[in-house]
Amino acid sequence: MTGTGERPTDEHALAAAAARVLKFTLDGRELTARPGQSVGAALTDAGVRSWRHTRRGGRPRGLFCGIGICYDCLITADGVPNLRACLLPVVDGMRLTTSAPAKTPPAYDALAR
Amino acid sequence: MSGQHSSAAEQTVFDVAVVGAGPAGLGAAAAAARAGVRVVLIDAGHQLGGQYWRHPDESTTDPTRLAGYRDWGEFLALRERILRHCQTGAAVHLASTHVWFVEPPAAGGGRQSWTLHLMPGGPPSRETPPRTVCAERLILCPGAYDRQLPIPGWDLPGVMAAGGVQALLKGHHTLSGRRAVVAGTGPFLLPVAQQLARHGVDVLAVCEANGLARWMRHMPVVARTPAKVSEAATYARSLARARIPYRTATVLTRVDPDASGTQVGAVELARVGPGGLVEKARQRLEVDLVALGWGFTPSLELINAVGAQTRIDADQSLVAVVDDDQQSTVPGVFIAGEATGVGGAMLALAGGELAGIVAAEAGHLERARVRALRREIGRLRAFAAAMHDAHPVPARWPQWLTAETLVCRCEEVAYATLGNAITELGANDARTLKLLTRCAMGWCQGHVCGYASASLAAGGQGRALTADDLRPLAKQFPCAPVPLAHLAGE
Numbered sequence: 053m054t055g056t057g058e059r060p061t062d063e064h065a066l067a068a069a070a071a072r073v074l075k076f077t078l079d080g081r082e083l084t085a086r087p088g089q090s091v092g093a094a095l096t097d098a099g100v101r102s103w104r105h106t107r108r109g110g111r112p113r114g115l116f117c118g119i120g121i122c123y124d125c126l127i128t129a130d131g132v133p134n135l136r137a138c139l140l141p142v143v144d145g146m147r148l149t150t151s152a153p154a155k156t157p158p159a160y161d162a163l164a165r
Numbered sequence: 166m167s168g169q170h171s172s173a174a175e176q177t178v179f180d181v182a183v184v185g186a187g188p189a190g191l192g193a194a195a196a197a198a199r200a201g202v203r204v205v206l207i208d209a210g211h212q213l214g215g216q217y218w219r220h221p222d223e224s225t226t227d228p229t230r231l232a233g234y235r236d237w238g239e240f241l242a243l244r245e246r247i248l249r250h251c252q253t254g255a256a257v258h259l260a261s262t263h264v265w266f267v268e269p270p271a272a273g274g275g276r277q278s279w280t281l282h283l284m285p286g287g288p289p290s291r292e293t294p295p296r297t298v299c300a301e302r303l304i305l306c307p308g309a310y311d312r313q314l315p316i317p318g319w320d321l322p323g324v325m326a327a328g329g330v331q332a333l334l335k336g337h338h339t340l341s342g343r344r345a346v347v348a349g350t351g352p353f354l355l356p357v358a359q360q361l362a363r364h365g366v367d368v369l370a371v372c373e374a375n376g377l378a379r380w381m382r383h384m385p386v387v388a389r390t391p392a393k394v395s396e397a398a399t400y401a402r403s404l405a406r407a408r409i410p411y412r413t414a415t416v417l418t419r420v421d422p423d424a425s426g427t428q429v430g431a432v433e434l435a436r437v438g439p440g441g442l443v444e445k446a447r448q449r450l451e452v453d454l455v456a457l458g459w460g461f462t463p464s465l466e467l468i469n470a471v472g473a474q475t476r477i478d479a480d481q482s483l484v485a486v487v488d489d490d491q492q493s494t495v496p497g498v499f500i501a502g503e504a505t506g507v508g509g510a511m512l513a514l515a516g517g518e519l520a521g522i523v524a525a526e527a528g529h530l531e532r533a534r535v536r537a538l539r540r541e542i543g544r545l546r547a548f549a550a551a552m553h554d555a556h557p558v559p560a561r562w563p564q565w566l567t568a569e570t571l572v573c574r575c576e577e578v579a580y581a582t583l584g585n586a587i588t589e590l591g592a593n594d595a596r597t598l599k600l601l602t603r604c605a606m607g608w609c610q611g612h613v614c615g616y617a618s619a620s621l622a623a624g625g626q627g628r629a630l631t632a633d634d635l636r637p638l639a640k641q642f643p644c645a646p647v648p649l650a651h652l653a654g655e
Binding site for chain 1: 227323329330577608
């Protein structure tokens with residue numbers, strides 16, 4: 053947990069912190085983030101718009117609500133599954149993995165027919 | 166801050182616990198601390214501000230130097246006051262902390278305080294975060310999130326909640342696309358379009374589902390809120406300057422994928438004619454970003470957890486019932502901000518401050534301030550009621566759905582599935598609809614599709630949406646996702 057008391061107030065410290073580049077990977081592909089960025093923001097900046105497929109229809113999903121409500125943006129980080137990319141801060145060296153598209157065709161609900 | 170206070174925080178019985186650090190929570194915490202009582206401010210965010218005052222990480226950006234953020238002077242002043250109270254020990258701020266369970270005071274004497282059960286979020290810290298805090302009185306300020314309606318193709322990547330698009334801009338200076346359309350209803354569409362344009366995004370249109378004629382009958386109320394009028398004028402000017410068309414009585418009827426089939430490529434627009442009927446003529450815009458918002462849904466988990474009474478508001482949102490002092494129907498529990506009725510940041514701030522004063526039992530010392538806040542709340546509430554009347558969700562919104570349109574994004578429940586459950590299986594309320602189709606049973610627990618599925622259930626019976634339609638979809642327990650290991654005390 054970070055709180056209101058731990059902030060650097062010194063301008064040089066802030067500038068140095070802001071200038072840092074965080075490195076992370078998505079399925080092995082090397083990407084960078086700015087300090088304080090969420091995984092969702094960093095992936096968006098890298099032009100990545102989806103990192104998960106739904107389990108029934110195999111539809112691509114990425115950010116939707118952007119504030120932790122919808123759970124569309126779930127991602128696996130350092131082996132921990134089902135984390136919300138919109139809330140998760142990027143950590144230097146983080147390894148992200150996408151979930152593969154479903155191999156079976158969309159399963160239709162009996163009621164929908 | 167939280168770290169060094171954690172063990173102490175667990176042993177202290179605070180006078181007031183404020184949950185949420187947006188405008189309402191900051192107003193409440195600052196007012197209660199000023200009155201001299203012990204305050205704990207618990208917030209899911211990693212820094213103060215909530216959604217409205219979301220800003221870049223303070224470890225890299227000095228918030229006092231930010232420009233272009235709304236009502237920023239108010240935020241900086243509140244932040245400064247809270248920081249000071251934290252330094253003197255009058256207040257404790259627990260950041261990145263979720264309340265997952267609220268335990269009421271023991272009945273018939275015994276322990277008289279509320280116990281909030283906490284779940285740390287964010288990166289692991291060196292210190293052990295507190296698992297519980299106790300407080301005599303609670304001020305719940307949980308805020309709200311964008312309300313959504315399904316549209317064919319709305320689950321394509323590149324379609325986002327308007328508030329989410331704004332969160333990426335305000336918190337990270339991240340652009341969600343390059344060519345955007347902003348659609349839905351209500352004044353909130355305007356700042357989203359303005360901020361996108363300011364960051365260089367080509368905003369092709371703002372589509373407002375309603376006409377503006379209904380504002381005309383509210384002119385006396387509007388005249389009493391000059392700040393809102395000048396705000397609207399500012400948006401009108403900046404949209405005109407950026408040459409963004411503001412299309413009234415216009416809705417998005419479909420979102421189409423691009424050539425790759427994996428993200429949004431275009432949208433289809435249609436005019437809403439007399440009687441709310443969508444006209445046949447369609448227009449196509451090629452875009453890579455769609456920002457959608459149909460007003461807001463208050464977060465009611467904590468309100469339901471304490472058993473406070475709810476009602477349906479003018480905008481068809483389920484909200485908490487509060488009195489002139491922001492007290493809920495549960496003794497010792499105050500509620501402020503959007504959870505008491507969607508009305509914007511300044512209303513939330515005033516309600517929070519009033520709740521803070523009364524919860525700190527300082528009302529008799531600050532009589533003039535209390536009267537002024539009640540007047541301000543009355544004025545802004547009247548404006549909010551006018552806004553809700555002028556920007557309703559279109560009554561006939563299901564007309565743009567197709568059989569395959571997903572209503573529930575999590576469980577992938579299509580409109581036809583819901584229609585079948587209503588007409589063939591006799592689902593005549595939202596709860597039955599949920600049990601028969603799994604709609605609203607997935608990860609988001611109905612946060613996204615709850616309003617739509619409740620209104621389809623009511624519409625299937627040919628009646629208007631009621632509080633009883635919405636209540637079964639308002640999540641109750643746990644109030645935040647909590648791993649089993651945490652429950653087991655590990």
